[in-house]
Amino acid sequence: MDFSFYFDLPLWIRLTLQGLAVILVLFPIAAACSMAERKISAWIQGRPGPNRTIPPLLAWVPGIWILQKLGVFQLAADGGKFVFKEDPVPGGVNKFYFIAAPILAMIPALSTVTVVPFGAYLDSAGKLVPIVLANVDIGLLAVFAVSSLGVYAVILAGWASNSKYPFLGGVRASAQLISYELSMTLSVLPVFLWINAPGGQGTLSLFDVVQFQSQPGFWGGAWFVFTMPLSAFIFLVALFAETNRQPFDMPESESDLVGGFHTEYGAFKWSLFFVAEYCHMIVGSAVFILLFFGGWNPLPWVTLTDSVNALAGVLPFAAHPLFMGALGIAIFLGKILFSIFFFMWVRWTLPRFRYDQVMNIGWKKLLPLSIANLIAYTLGIALLHK
Amino acid sequence: MAVIQVERKPLSLAERTYIPQIIGGLKTTLKHFFQPTVTLQYPEQRPEISKNYRGVPTLVKDPNGREKCVSCQLCEFVCPPKAIRITPGEIPADSPHAHVEKAPQAFDIDMLRCIYCGLCQEVCPEEAIWLQNQFSMTGTSRAEMVNNKARLYELGGTLPDQHFKWDKKKAAEEHGNAH
């Protein structure tokens, strides 16, 4: 099959199609995550979770009760509710910023995914090509840059609501996000120092990180989580804080702030915040997997190319680039879903940290730890390349 | 009693990183994740309600099918939120229960007012009103939430006690022994 007709299309059409594809993929995954969250919380707590809703029109379909038990229709009903519900704007809010905030929340959430590669395939020349919307050299920096804008949605929502709890939530969120951004950035530096060690390419591209983890040999095939466990740990903790997930969900912390920054929001605007949070989680775990868990490589020391070549011996169609691309995406998506499950698992296990604990962990523990980690690896890499 | 000062042990390094505890917690929740659910599918499966549960107040009959209430209106009087309305009535002379003083003509308990305090049951001299194990009252209008006499007896059923106070009284009268 030839896809060259696609690349002959004008650029703007391609960009529009790719953008639409992102929205069409990310939105359902985010929505499914919200249902998964309810189901996982239910199972952890020994409940069945939502399992009743079913449109009467479909009730006759045999086997549909499985979907019903999984709460799929509940998800659709909830989504529909958000769209059709009255969307009130409380009196006394700053209308412009109040409405701008949820939109601002969506922009970074949806745009960071453009620089995240999902998979790779071998082109006819035998070269590995990433499947990514925009393969930029500064990949990781672009993700960090754009996702750091997400804090404004929270601050603005809190401020524009003209109400005390959202305001406190917004202030907490901004402090927390800024604090943990530092350790997050510092924790990934060793990875890139290693890749860009003298003689390396000089890049921040996420695709190259995965490439680096799929080299032959014992050290080449090791995922970074084995060679840099501390970096991975710091990154994971900072990721929890950056996505405002338990145990760091200070901005929302419903026991002391009602609903945090989105207390005054309802219906569709609230659902935008909700979807944005899940998009952040998806993109965040995607980056985490690319950096430390070998991206689309199925197992450590087993690369995608190897496994496709091995499969091609048994199944002839496996050599097709389309199959390889699909397999890569499937493996990567599987890893992302597991990581999201981990997020939820942690959320329904741990209590929330107190706010001063959050700040202490961020500034007095994680930051010095990540600096020490950076120095240690810098020295180590310098010695290795002596 | 002597006050015992319990020394607070300093946390070990591992404890201060929170990690062992977090892993322990994750293990526990994962175990629960794979365990069967412990909840009831409510409208289909009903919970076992204990015999002495005090739910919706109801009226009961004795084993002979006589309504025990003699409409003394004590419950109406005692009911704190004034949920009970009783219209006393005479028992027709040809009824087999004609020897009983009175019976309610109408007996309404407004379940939107009732606070399930059980005072009516406590005050009733005839043990005619009982808070039983009916625990869910729903309706789509205010009128539906008022239990009338027929509904109260339907909910209440029969109380299998063997007192037959009024029959004994009648028998005693017939033997010329009014008290």
Add this chain to the structure above:
Amino acid sequence: MSSDILFYLFAVLTTGSALAVVLNKNTVASALSLLISLVGVAALFVLLDAFLLAALMVFVYAGAVVALFLFIVMLLDTYGGDRKPFKKATIVASAFALALLVLGLMTFTRRGSLETSVSAATTEVVPVGASLRAYGEQLFTTYLLPVQIVGFLLLIAMLGVIVLSKKFEGLEDVK
């Protein structure tokens, strides 16, 4: 051509929101205008193929610095209250500064040095701000001294902040 249009678009956006920073009555709105202005500058960097600088601009300034500004504005003054009207001296001083700036630009353009520097830049193959490697090499070779000096300045500022904000117990004479 289309990049020309984009340049004018972002230039207008940048300068317009920069003006809004100064003129806005509401402090929070001012901070947000600053944010837009910085994003506009980042877009201009993109038009110059300086992707790295653009990303850094968004990451550091738009992502962190303005967030800190907003944070402080909100801490000090809950609802971003109104700014006081300008003092006469401020207006005079800023008009003077603007005149100086325009004058400086005029001399540059009149002497044609902008012209030559632009043509000199186009002969370079890799724009310095485009990739990590080119940028890093420049920082550690051509611009080593300025980088060190700026770093030293920042260090001094940081120490100053620590000294100012820390409470020294038993050292009353320090204050």
